[in-house]
Structure formats: structure tokens, C-alpha cells
Amino acid sequence: MTETTVNAGIAHGLFTEGDKIADTRAPAGPIAETWTRRKFEAALVNPANRRKLSVIIVGTGLAGGAAAATLGEAGYNVKAFCFQDSPRRAHSIAAQGGINAAKNYKEDGDSVYRLFYDTVKGGDYRARETNVYRLAEVSANIIDQCVAQGVPFAREYGGLLDNRSFGGVQVSRTFYARGQTGQQLLIGAYQALERQVAAGTVEQFTRHEMLEVIVSEGRARGIIARDLVTGEIETHLADAVVLASGGYGNVFFLSTNAMGSNVTASWRAHRKGAYMANPCYTQIHPTCIPVSGDHQSKLTLMSESLRNDGRIWVPKRREDCDKDPRQIPEEDRDYYLERIYPSFGNLVPRDIASRQAKNVCDEGRGVGPMVGDFRRGVYLDFTDAIARLGKAAVEAKYGNLFDMYARITGENPYEVPMRIYPAVHYVMGGLWVDYDLQSTIPGLFVTGEANFSDHGANRLGASALMQGLADGYFVLPNTIRDYLARGPFEPLSADAPAVVEARSSVEERTRRLLAIQGERSVDSFHKELGHIMWEYCGMERSEEGLLKAIDLIRGLREEFWRNVRVLGAGDTLNQSLEKAGRVADFLELGELMCIDALHRRESCGGHFRAESQTEDGEALRHDDEFLYVAAWEFAGGTGDGEMGAPVLHKEDLVYEAIELKQRSYK
Amino acid sequence: MATTTAPSRPASARRTTIALKILMAGTGLVFVGYVLLHMYGNLKVLLGEEAFNTYAEHLRTFGEPILPYEGLLWIVRVVLVLSLVGHVYAAFSLWSRAGTARRTKYAAAKTAMRTAWMRWGGVFLILFLAWHLLHFTILKVSPNPDATGPDVENNPYELVVASFQVPWMTLIYLLAMGALALHLAHGVFSAQQTLGLTNTPAAYRRAKVVGHATAAVIAVGFSIPPLAILFGLIK
């Protein structure tokens, strides 16, 4: 057999292969009618019965907040959880650029089909057609809803909404609110949610962390949560559970995600039987402020728009790397993106710009302070733009970004070229869901960044907000009713075996984390894991590196459960304990990500395998072998930190409405 | 469907801290109006005894015969007393509320001078007022050993001139004017803000200017007669 037919992962006994996923529950028929049909076919719940039905929603970001408000309005009994002190703080708040919608307000040829097409193509043909089409279809309603809630989108002088083009697409379909679109959308959803709290339909649990799902007789029936203030372990039961717990980019330790973003909710569900799909698909954003030292706790994103006018370069010679950039003459500079991609230049897609930046730094030509063995940064130079447009024009366009840069780095970007470096930004992978957003555990629904989503192997700018709100306001409320119509289910008592098991496993885990009393802090483990992931499962992945990473992660996980030091008690606010639980789950997720990356011996979207590139170093997809979603089933290992070899279930991707093509940016 | 948005507790606009503030602003503006008129009257001292005393008399006979003698004055007095009660009530309610709103103080606090001025300055103004009324209206005592007796005490002009020939008396008044200026510099701006007249950055800046200007005009206007008397320009 040739190398391509025996997967390295199987060869090393890292996973096994199970049955294919046969049904995604999307109704058959023309794609443009699928959603209408699904809504019609989904059973209705009589308003009087809704009060008797309860839903738990974990997460109050765009996806969870919108769903909680909408289900509350419909009259269901909703309990909404978040670990922050208020729903308004969910990580969604940090999104800057904007939200896409096929409104075609600019009359520039946009349409539902074009948004659908762009999203599938942008995702490098690794997304499910029916879901993406629906996303494009409901996108317009999102804008209507948000405007009615008072979201202050940018407007033109005529009083109508303004749009811009974003992320290299040719139509202007992005709605925005200065650089704070996520904030404004989230505040809109938050206010709708608070209205329902006041109306008594939603009960809000802030500073609560979900630590386990309760699965009884094959259905998700509730969660175990820790009250982060009192430390009390609480049981919450319901007829259905929705996870809207966001993305897990923080497995890399350094990312643009909020400090608290984590995988715990998803991972606990995964361990209880929910499949995890495409976990290795990670988006790395090229324009972030570089790391300045070991103390760094997170990375800050700067808008991609900077690449419109800034020129990216590094010195041609390593010796020049610590010189003042202004002293390096033109002929000693390497404008590498313009050199390699003459037609797109500095505007190549995120993954390409990121990978090339890493390449030049790995060659030792990076700039800025030494971090570890390398300088991790490239120049983003506005000297030409300032000469061409004038300082005032550059200031008008980018002033707030320049200010932010100056505040964080203490350097003046009008004088000295900015330094940028790629950073982990978004994960396309997540819990596998069917067309109804239901996971493989009946009654467990997953929305927003937490599901494996509609973005395939790469997400277009301004589409995550769209997906979160589409899921929350329009999709989930329609699909979950089909499930709820079968309820209310038999009430579960507090001493039902499933409840007792879930509860005691949480209590035991908490007790154990506090009892280890080892030598190393939680953060030191997290940093080390992040380092491994970034090195071997970051922008470029290879078989050798991934195998090494898996070993390293296993070693680290073993050490964690032996040597972590979590001080303080379990019955008060204990931030080390919270972090420890999250890092413990990251240590398991990291391994699965590496296995997924190892098994997918092709390059697609955000996933670049060194072994799968064209002669000139471009990503090479293998549609013949990998035109599927990889959905992983957790196998074995009930104890903390124990994992068996996961089982791979493939969901074949079928393209009927769109023709498959290879990307090219040369 | 459970989509009602009625507040859980019946709320009334009248029972809010903002209503208290509006009361304070309204009464404060009554004071400002009064003080401006009073200042105008005082400046008549500069025109001599007759002008001043005629003015004082005119105040008492204004509106006769529809109003009785001193009718207008009594109306003004009633309005002023009610305003003072309202103003002080609101000031003390908010003051005590602020005290309970932060029971644990900061160890490293930047002191909020402005609130202190307003509150202690207000208390100082009340004390001054009591003194002032005893002095000019109720007891009508002249502190000047060189000019005493019923002639002086029953002649407003004489009383004023006699009083401010005494330096410490003038000093007390000047201090009071300082306190008043501070109170009004913030208070007049504050009243506009409270009444919702400063909804744009421009209006906001204007309100600040109006506050300082009013304070300056009043302080200067009131200070002219005592100083003129002290320095012997008026005898």
C-alpha cells in the first residue's frame, strides 16, 4: 500500500475509523427551499405548553444570548448561563470588523446565492452546502432585527445604513458600527435577553460555569454548574440543553480570544458522546500586535484593513534584523508578499499572509524583540502611504488603530514601521451538529462558534457574527421546537443515576485538582501546551511534528494531574481552580486536534500540511480523499486526563449547487 | 405570551433622586433670581442715599393698593423660605444618600473638592444668611461704634454705610461672596445640566460659561458697595 492509503494516524494506533454519518437531517429538494421546508415540517408547540418546557442555554454571547431571548419571548422556560459577571461581557463583544448580510442595499450584484457561494469557496469547500445556504438566507433578517433593537450601525447622511466591503470580497455587504460591531450586536442581544429576564421567562445565572452535561436515557437533560462565587455545585435540569459556549482558540494560550474562552462545555459534552468535528481547523490572523515578552497574556488583533495601505517587509539579511528599520535601505528589504504573489501582493488571504510571515521569521529574518530563539514580527510599513496620501489622510483612515498600537507597544507608528505577527483568532472546528444544530446526543444543541459551523476549513471575515446571530435568533428557535414538541419529558429526580454520576464526577474532579498541591502553576502548563500547539499544530503542520506534539501533550497531561498547584478552597471564588479545569480540558483537546491534523493529509483553508503543497509552496487539497467532515467520537478513558483512541466518523460532503474548484492567488 | 415589559415595581418619577435634583435646581434658580435683583438694589447705594432709600421704600409699596404694604416683600419672603426649605431638604437628602452609597471609603482617594464646596459652602451660606438677616432685617444692629442709634438703624442707607465702614464686617461679607461665587459657579451650570438643557457638547460648554459668568457678576456686583464704603468712596 502507498503512503496515502494508510493513514499515519491509524498506522500509529492513534484513532480508529467507525461508521459514516448517514443523515444530516436536511430535507431533500432544491437548496433554496430546504429551510422553508424544514421550518414547515418542524412540529409546532402550542403556546400553553411552552411554559411547561424548559431549555438550558450555556453561553450568552451572540449565539446563546440571541437564542435565550428568542426562546424566552416564545414563552419557554429558559435558564441562561455564563461564567462572566454579566451576559454583556461574552467574547463576541470583541469583534471589530462587521457582520455580513445579503441585503444588496448597494445594488452591486449581491444575493443570497452569492453570499452562499463566497462562504463555501472561502471555506475551501469543506462546509456543508445546506447549512451555508440557510445562513445566507436568514442573514438579511438579522440586520432588520438588530436595527429594530436599536443597534447603532453606521449610517450615511441620508439616514440609511452604510456598508463596506470586507475581507477581500467584491461586494459591499458588511454592516458595521465603527470598529465595535461585535459590541453593539451583543449589547442588542443582551438587552433583548435582559428584557426577558425582567419578564420572568429567562432566569440568568452569571458567574456560573457549566462543568458537565447530564445525559439520561440517551437524552441531554441538564447540566452541572459551579457557582463561581460560592463554589457550590448545582444541578440544573431541563428538557433540552443548548451549548453556545464559543470557540477554543485559547488552547494555544496566546490568541486574540478573551482570557476566559475555553472548551470545557464542548469537551464535557464530547466526553459524554457528542462528536467533535474538524477540531484542527484553526484560523490564524495575520495582523496582530506581536508578542513582547514572556509575560504576555493575550494578543491583540488589528484590523485587516491595514493591509490595504501598509507594505509588509523584512530585511533581506539576518544581520539587519536588529537595526533601526529606517536605516535599512530599500534594496536590502524583502517585500516578500509582493515578491511571491505579484497580483495580490499584501492582500493575499489570511492564511497565506500568516504562513509567509512565519516562514520569514523561521528563516531568522523576523524583527522586534527576541522571543525564545526567534524574532517574531514583520514590518507593516506606512512610509509610502504617508508619502502618497499625506499623514492627515492616513490618520483619518487608521488613526484609532495607530493609537491602539502606540498604547500597547509604546512606539509611534507614524515614525517607525509597525510590527505585526500572526495570531490564533478563530476555530472553525467544534461539536458536530446536524442541519437542526443538534449534536449526536439527542436534546443537546450547539450554536455559534462552538459548533463546527458553516465555515468549512476557513472563515470569511464578518461571517462569524452572522452565523452566531443566525443560529441564535432564527435557526435554533425553529429547529429546537421540533424536539421540544415531544416533551415535556419525564422529570428527572436528583437521585437519578445520570444526575448522581454527573454531579459526583464534578465534585471528584474539583476535589482532585485541589488535592494535588504540586509544584507548577496552572498557567505554566497552559503556556507550555500553547507552545506545543503553536509549534506543531499552528500555521504549518507535518506528520513528524504532529506525532511529536502528541507525545509531548500526553507527557504534559500526565504531569498536570500529578504536579499542578491549585491553591485556595473550593467553596469561594477561586480563579486558579477555574483555570485549572479549563486547562485540563485543553490538554485533552490538544491531542485530538493533533490527531485530526495528522489524519487530514491535505492542505485546505486554515489547515496547511507541509506534505501537501504544490511545487511553489501553495496549499494542495485532495478532494478525492478528504471531501468529508471528520467527526470524532470520544473513546475510552473515564478518568481525568485519560483518552482512548478516538473513532473517526466521516460525513461526506456533497456539492450540488456549487462546483468544486482549487483556490489560487498567484 | 410572556413578553410583557411592565416594570416589576410601580415607579414614580417624582420619587427619584433626579426629582430631588430638579427641586434643588428650581429652588437654586429662585435664589439666583433673587440675588440678582438684590444685587441690583444694592448697587443703588452708589447713587446715594435718596436713590437707595427710595428703592427700599418702593419695594415695600410695590403693587399698592392691590397688595398691602410690604405685600410683595412678604410674597418674596414666603417664596424664599419655601425654596430654602426645599433646597436644603434636597441637599441633605442627597448628601446623606451619598454617604450610604459608599460606606467603605478609598484608602487613596483624590478628594472631590467640588462636592465639598457645594455642601459645606451651602452650610456656610446658611450661617451667613442667618447672620445677615439678624444684621439688616431683624435686629438692624449697627456694628459701628461711631454710628449707632435709631437714626442709623431705621435708615437703610445709613445702616449699610455704617456697617461696612467696619473692616471685619466687610471681610465677613467678602468671604460670603467668595462662598457664594463658588456655589454658583458650579450651581448655575449644574442647574442647567439638571434641567436637561445641556444635551450637546456645545450646550454643555455654554452652561459652564454661564455658570462662571453668573458667579462672577454676582460676586463682583455685591462686593462693590461694601468695598466702596470701606475705602471711603461712599460716606
Add this chain to the structure above:
Amino acid sequence: MNLTLKIWRQAGPRHTGDLVVYKVKDISPDMSFLEMLDVLNEQLNAKGEEPIAFDSDCREGICGMCGLMISGEAHGPEKTTTCQLHMRSFSDGEVITIEPWRANAFPVIKDLVVDRGAFDRIIQAGGYISVNTGSAPDAHATPVPKPDADRAFQAAECIGCGACVAACPNASAMLFMGAKVTHLAELPQGQPERMARVVSMVDQHDHEGFGGCTNVGACSQACPKGIPQDVISTLNKDLRTAMRTGH
């Protein structure tokens, strides 16, 4: 740089607290204030002392989760959030006092962490526009004049951090509330509930135990988003109108 920190330590809501002195060495001026505390926490952990609890999440100045009183100034000496404050704003050898927000409506949970649930309850009292999902007209059905939209936006920038309350000598939350009332009052969509909203929100504000406003303006100065004091004027005006129209 080397610093002396006096940090408020309090074991729980019902415990009494105290300022405890810590020394930190070799702090890089490029660190953010919270990263400096992270370093201290790692040191404490290594020594077997419980780390200091403080809130943060986005560390980008947008979520509003962080917030410390730094030597008497809310969010410290710069006009930004605590997470975006960098150590280059301090000098070597400086003594820095770090306290939680102080207001009775924001009880201390632990160390530097306070409970700002009162803000959520103020929003619950009416800080929204009542529109059920799916019932919205087309977004272009109601044009909004750009100046109104801009002012609404400026007010909507509030991140709910609570620095205004922390800085106000009266511990008043008028700036926070004024920002929300102004945001919604500037938009046509906000008109139907305008009067009921303001009364209900102010009532809740008072009920939570925040102080009344005496137009001091320390709130605006501390606000990392530069929410101007004129939003309080709009709030006052709406309340006065509500009073006049019998609400």
C-alpha cells in the same frame, strides 16, 4: 522596574479586608497592568500564597470586565481600561495602591472583584427596545438622521465597567444610565417606551443604593470610553418630561 504595591485583600463578601504590601521586581514597561498582577500572582502561587483575585476577560478594553482603583484613580492614570493600561505609565520605585470599586451597590466578592449585577438589573428595568425576534420591519424602513445616529452610537459605546460609579463622589451610576437612556432616546425605535423606560430605570438605580448625581463630572473623566456628561442631561430631561407627563 521595581514597584511597591498595596493591594486590597478580602477573603469573601462577609470578611473584613486590608491593604497588603507586596514588592515586585523587574517589571517590564511593556507589560499591561494586569500582566504585572499576573506576574505577582505566579510569585504568590510559587510561595504557596493564594493569588489575588481580580476580574478581566477580553484584555482589549471592550468587555468592561476589568476595573481597579489605582492610587485613587479609576482605571489608573490614563484614559483607558485597566487592561489597556501599561506599566510605562508608572515610574520605577513607585508605590501603587490598588483597591476594588467602592460602592454599596457593588459589594466586594473577593479581593479586587466586585459584584456589578446592579447594572444588569438597571437594564432589566427598561434598557431595551421591546421587539420580538422576527417582528422587525426592513432595516431601511426607518431612516435615522446621521447626527442622531452618531450620538446614539457614542452613548452606546459604554462598556458597563462601573468606573463612573467608582469615581463619582456620590457613587452614582447616572453616567452609565444616561448613556443607555441617550442611546435609545436618540433613535426613532426608542421613542414608544421612552418615558416609561427612564422612570423605571432611575427608580431601579435609586433602589440599588447608588447615590444621586450632583453633576460633579468625575465620572466622565474616569470613563474609559469618554462618555460625555451631557448624556446625564438627556437623562434628566427625559425624567423631567416624564414627570410632567404624569409618569
